[in-house]
Amino acid sequence: MISPIELSIIPVVAFIIPVVFVVVIGNDRQRLIRMSFSVSALASFISVVAGAMAVAGHSVEQVVLPLGLPTLPFHLRLDQLSGFFIFVVGLLSFFVSVYSVGYVSGLGAGKPVKRLIVFYNIFIAAMLMVCLADDALCFLVAWEVMAASSYFLVMFEDGRSENRRAAYLYMVMAHIGAVLILLSFGVMAGVTTGFEDFSCYTFDAMRAAKFPLKWATVAFLLSFFGFAAKAGVIPFHVWLPEAHPVAPSNVSALMSGVMLKTAIYGIVRITFDIIKVFPWWWGTMVLVLGLVSAVMGVLYALMQHDLKKLLAYHSVENIGIILIGIGLSMIFTSFHLPVMAALALIAGLYHTMNHAMFKGLLFMGAGAVLHATHERNMDEMGGLIHLMPWTSAFFLVGCISISALPPFNGFVSEWLTFQAFLLSPSLPIPMMKLLIPLGAALLALTGALAAACFVKVFGVIFLGNWRGHSQHVVTEAGWSMRAGMSLASLACLCLGVLPAIVINWMDAISESLLNARLVTTSGVYGWMWLTPVDPERASYSGPLVLIGIVAVCAVTYVLLHVKPGNISRVPVWDCGFKKLTPKMQYNAVSFSMPFRRIFGFLFDIKEQIRLTPQRQHPAFPENSQYYLRVRDRFWGWLYRPVIDRVVLLSRKAGMLQHGRIHVYLIYSFVTIIVLLALL
Amino acid sequence: MKALNLIFIEILQAIVVIALAPAFAGWVDMLKCWTQGRTSAGVMQPYRNIAKLFVKDVVIADNASWIFRFTPYLVFGSAVVVGSVVPIISMNLFLAPSADIIVVIAIFATARFFMALAGMDIGTAFGGMGASREMMVASLTEPAILMAIFTVSLAGRSTSLLHIARAFASGALVLRPSIVFAGIAFVLVVIAETGRIPVDNPSTHLELTMIHEAMILEYSGRHLALIEWGAMIRFFLFVTLGIACFLPWGIAVTDNAGDIATSIFLMVIKLGVAGTVLVVIETGLAKMRLFRLTEFLGAAFLMATLGVIAFFILE
Numbered sequence: 001m002i003s004p005i006e007l008s009i010i011p012v013v014a015f016i017i018p019v020v021f022v023v024v025i026g027n028d029r030q031r032l033i034r035m036s037f038s039v040s041a042l043a044s045f046i047s048v049v050a051g052a053m054a055v056a057g058h059s060v061e062q063v064v065l066p067l068g069l070p071t072l073p074f075h076l077r078l079d080q081l082s083g084f085f086i087f088v089v090g091l092l093s094f095f096v097s098v099y100s101v102g103y104v105s106g107l108g109a110g111k112p113v114k115r116l117i118v119f120y121n122i123f124i125a126a127m128l129m130v131c132l133a134d135d136a137l138c139f140l141v142a143w144e145v146m147a148a149s150s151y152f153l154v155m156f157e158d159g160r161s162e163n164r165r166a167a168y169l170y171m172v173m174a175h176i177g178a179v180l181i182l183l184s185f186g187v188m189a190g191v192t193t194g195f196e197d198f199s200c201y202t203f204d205a206m207r208a209a210k211f212p213l214k215w216a217t218v219a220f221l222l223s224f225f226g227f228a229a230k231a232g233v234i235p236f237h238v239w240l241p242e243a244h245p246v247a248p249s250n251v252s253a254l255m256s257g258v259m260l261k262t263a264i265y266g267i268v269r270i271t272f273d274i275i276k277v278f279p280w281w282w283g284t285m286v287l288v289l290g291l292v293s294a295v296m297g298v299l300y301a302l303m304q305h306d307l308k309k310l311l312a313y314h315s316v317e318n319i320g321i322i323l324i325g326i327g328l329s330m331i332f333t334s335f336h337l338p339v340m341a342a343l344a345l346i347a348g349l350y351h352t353m354n355h356a357m358f359k360g361l362l363f364m365g366a367g368a369v370l371h372a373t374h375e376r377n378m379d380e381m382g383g384l385i386h387l388m389p390w391t392s393a394f395f396l397v398g399c400i401s402i403s404a405l406p407p408f409n410g411f412v413s414e415w416l417t418f419q420a421f422l423l424s425p426s427l428p429i430p431m432m433k434l435l436i437p438l439g440a441a442l443l444a445l446t447g448a449l450a451a452a453c454f455v456k457v458f459g460v461i462f463l464g465n466w467r468g469h470s471q472h473v474v475t476e477a478g479w480s481m482r483a484g485m486s487l488a489s490l491a492c493l494c495l496g497v498l499p500a501i502v503i504n505w506m507d508a509i510s511e512s513l514l515n516a517r518l519v520t521t522s523g524v525y526g527w528m529w530l531t532p533v534d535p536e537r538a539s540y541s542g543p544l545v546l547i548g549i550v551a552v553c554a555v556t557y558v559l560l561h562v563k564p565g566n567i568s569r570v571p572v573w574d575c576g577f578k579k580l581t582p583k584m585q586y587n588a589v590s591f592s593m594p595f596r597r598i599f600g601f602l603f604d605i606k607e608q609i610r611l612t613p614q615r616q617h618p619a620f621p622e623n624s625q626y627y628l629r630v631r632d633r634f635w636g637w638l639y640r641p642v643i644d645r646v647v648l649l650s651r652k653a654g655m656l657q658h659g660r661i662h663v664y665l666i667y668s669f670v671t672i673i674v675l676l677a678l679l
Numbered sequence: 680m681k682a683l684n685l686i687f688i689e690i691l692q693a694i695v696v697i698a699l700a701p702a703f704a705g706w707v708d709m710l711k712c713w714t715q716g717r718t719s720a721g722v723m724q725p726y727r728n729i730a731k732l733f734v735k736d737v738v739i740a741d742n743a744s745w746i747f748r749f750t751p752y753l754v755f756g757s758a759v760v761v762g763s764v765v766p767i768i769s770m771n772l773f774l775a776p777s778a779d780i781i782v783v784i785a786i787f788a789t790a791r792f793f794m795a796l797a798g799m800d801i802g803t804a805f806g807g808m809g810a811s812r813e814m815m816v817a818s819l820t821e822p823a824i825l826m827a828i829f830t831v832s833l834a835g836r837s838t839s840l841l842h843i844a845r846a847f848a849s850g851a852l853v854l855r856p857s858i859v860f861a862g863i864a865f866v867l868v869v870i871a872e873t874g875r876i877p878v879d880n881p882s883t884h885l886e887l888t889m890i891h892e893a894m895i896l897e898y899s900g901r902h903l904a905l906i907e908w909g910a911m912i913r914f915f916l917f918v919t920l921g922i923a924c925f926l927p928w929g930i931a932v933t934d935n936a937g938d939i940a941t942s943i944f945l946m947v948i949k950l951g952v953a954g955t956v957l958v959v960i961e962t963g964l965a966k967m968r969l970f971r972l973t974e975f976l977g978a979a980f981l982m983a984t985l986g987v988i989a990f991f992i993l994e
Binding site: 544560565591 | 759798804807825980
């Protein structure tokens with residue numbers, strides 16, 4: 001019998017096979033795409049199995065690879081937490097790889113498909129390695145490979161300058177993050193043994209160490225902000241809406257769906273597994289940043305009319321929701337309330353999995369739409385539900401899930417987070433008792449705004465009439481794209497309807513990290529009822545709600561159709577005004593107008609209306625122009641000043657460099673003299 | 680025998696909800712007519728309206744998709760499902776644990792989501808306008824309603840409706856400041872959620888003031904009947920939800936016939952009073968401008984927050 005950790009290393013190696021294919025059968029494009037993505041799908045599927053087994057197996061396994069530095073070989077470790085993340089990464093990679101067969105074939109002939117295949121596979125393998133790594137070196141190597149390969153994927157269409165700019169911004173942010181994480185590992189390793197040998201860089205040594213509070217805080221803050229830069233927590237989110245839209249959609253699905261989650265993995269690993277004991281204000285900080293990201297993320301998303309940019313801002317929102325769960329869990333842990341901490345942690349992790357599923361689904365759907373319409377601007381679309389019935393149905397599932405509506409999965413994790421919020425009265429600090437419920441209100445606001453945003457997205461893209469100028473022929477996505485999306489939709493439904501089974505399985509994570517289990521089952525039909533804490537306190541039955549609504553709808557339908565009713569199809573009633581055009585529909589900009597009015601103070605908005613008056617009478621303008629620009633305030637507040645300073649400083653430093661050899665000789669000479677004088 | 684009783688009560692409650700909701704809407708309309716000095720068509724008028732719509736043919740726009748046809752059933756179905764979990768005539772509902780108060784609000788939100796989509800389906804300006812406004816109002820209502828729920832479930836130590844109702848019904852009748860604040864917030868929220876003056880006007884067809892009506896403008900025949908009926912059930916349920924959370928006294932605890940009958944009788948009285956209160960509010964206020972709603976719903980949120988604070992400071 002093969003052990004889970006061996007099983008989880010197989011896919012990491014297997015992801016190299018497609019890279020070999022590129023070399024061997026690189027000229028036969030269709031065959032290359034079909035074979036390499038099939039192998040990727042298979043490898044991902046193996047890691048799903050390995051992850052599921054690791055979580056269910058209640059065991060911890062370690063392996064030392066004969067790779068890496070002589071004194072610090074790569075340590076790998078598979079416990080419940082890494083098993084869970086491997087499961088999530090594998091599951092979405094499986095769906096996306098199935099989808100990619102069709103998606104990549106449909107890309108234009110001139111696109112660098114080979115490069116896409118190579119980096120796509122290295123990218124997934126690196127994400128799996130990040131979850132497996134058990135020492136700082138291995139972790140950082142995997143982390144950097146992940147960042148570098150995704151950089152090349154963002155650079156996919158490098159002919160356009162905005163794509164190069166986005167990729168560059170992403171690279172800078174990723175590296176600021178990586179440096180912070182590196183420093184954090186340095187601090188932790190230094191405290192562990194005082195740098196006697198390299199073994200202090202293994203996570204095992206760090207786990208065994210007791211950190212003084214001062215150093216633990218330094219390490220936590222460094223690593224948290226390092227991971228936050230990767231996860232896109234506000235104010236480190238600026239790269240997300242730039243990088244996600246320009247990457248190919250299958251890559252956006254993976255980046256948004258699972259790459260951001262590796263940062264969540266890092267945060268959980270370092271706080272709950274390595275540092276373990278921490279004061280309450282850490283959790284409060286995470287909670288507050290999570291709330292800010294959630295609300296600001298969804299508000300920024302609401303203002304967008306570029307579909308992929310909008311989805312990227314929603315990733316900021318959902319990372320915020322995940323951090324709310326993790327922050328609450330940290331607060332409960334620091335007050336020694338393990339069961340409540342377990343509930344909040346499970347809520348955060350469940351949302352991690354849910355977000356991977358529905359955001360992957362939405363990006364895949366967006367890819368299908370982009371593929372069919374060659375448009376990213378939603379205001380140029382409309383009525384696609386008639387032309388792409390399958391894609392629209394899957395996309396609708398994603399929209400309902402992300403809006404946290406029952407019976408789909410987003411609702412379950414939000415419900416669990418609300419339950420965790422409701423337990424806050426057990427906290428001993430009165431001020432927190434008062435303020436934490438306000439967090440729940442912000443979460444409710446986030447959910448409602450997300451619903452509004454996805455009414456806009458679905459309504460503008462799929463419903464109504466075609467708004468665009470182009471007369472492009474829109475066709476339904478191919479079978480493999482539909483297969484990938486249908487699998488993800490099915491996952492959204494199952495996670496929403498049968499959460500009790502999944503949470504029972506996930507409970508092993510909270511047991512291994514917090515030594516506490518949730519009460520999830522009650523009675524014989526335990527799988528039907530989700531009852532965290534205890535059945536008296538709260539319960540939700542996804543299956544019953546779903547069956548109930550479906551049954552009532554079906555009965556009503558049958559009763560109303562006993563007598564064959566007449567449905568007549570007629571043109572839309574235009575109130576006698578004979579010029580009803582598609583231009584008169586609400587579009588993305590007009591839909592979000594009330595929200596711009598109410599929440600406008602949070603944005604940098606520039607709105608101009610220019611009317612050209614007609615000669616006869618000014619009341620009937622000849623034509624009108626509307627200009628709207630909504631910008632992220634953080635760019636002006638935080639990034640612009642920093643960039644300006646850096647440019648200024650480098651210009652000053654640049655004055656030292658003249659390119660004349662004798663000046664450089666003088667520099668060296670002065671340096672030597674100074675050093676001699678000092679030493 | 681016990682199980683049979685439970686199923687019987689569950690079915691009875693669903694029938695009560697479905698059958699009495701139009702009467703309650705009719706009662707509110709009748710009172711409204713009287714207070715405005717008009718002659719009313721009586722409590723039974725909503726039944727006649729629904730019956731009329733059911734026999735009419737359905738006329739649908741050419742480009743309507745399946746979402747447009749599916750939404751009426753979902754609106755009605757979700758309302759009936761909620762009707763079978765809120766303790767209205769009895770506290771022995773075996774389906775009640777399947778959805779707590781947060782789920783109930785979320786099911787309504789699902790129905791609203793589809794309603795807004797249906798509004799955008801035809802591609803007229805009215806539908807989009809209604810959808811946009813409805814979602815805007817909803818996003819401001821949601822935090823307030825959650826805070827009100829939060830207060831109630833802190834006091835009842837549960838989010839399960841049955842447990843909240845039981846906790847209050849078994850406790851003595853004392854004036855708890857937190858519950859009073861939450862109650863006021865809930866009333867404001869119900870006005871917004873069910874689209875009544877000053878947030879929305881259910882009887883308007885004036886384009887500038889429509890929210891709910893704008894979304895359903897394209898519906899006809901049995902589809903419109905289902906939506907109207909669903910909206911009445913929703914109105915009825917929001918009021919009974921308030922009763923279950925804030926005034927649960929009299930809801931049957933045992934399942935013998937006498938208690939249930941008393942409980943239904945008390946429910947009718949409570950609904951009558953609640954309807955009167957709503958009509959007084961509605962007649963006393965004028966419809967607000969859309970962008971002044973932030974103040975109205977902000978007030979609701981503030982009340983609910985005061986409820987939470989009062990709970991921690993005073994109780």
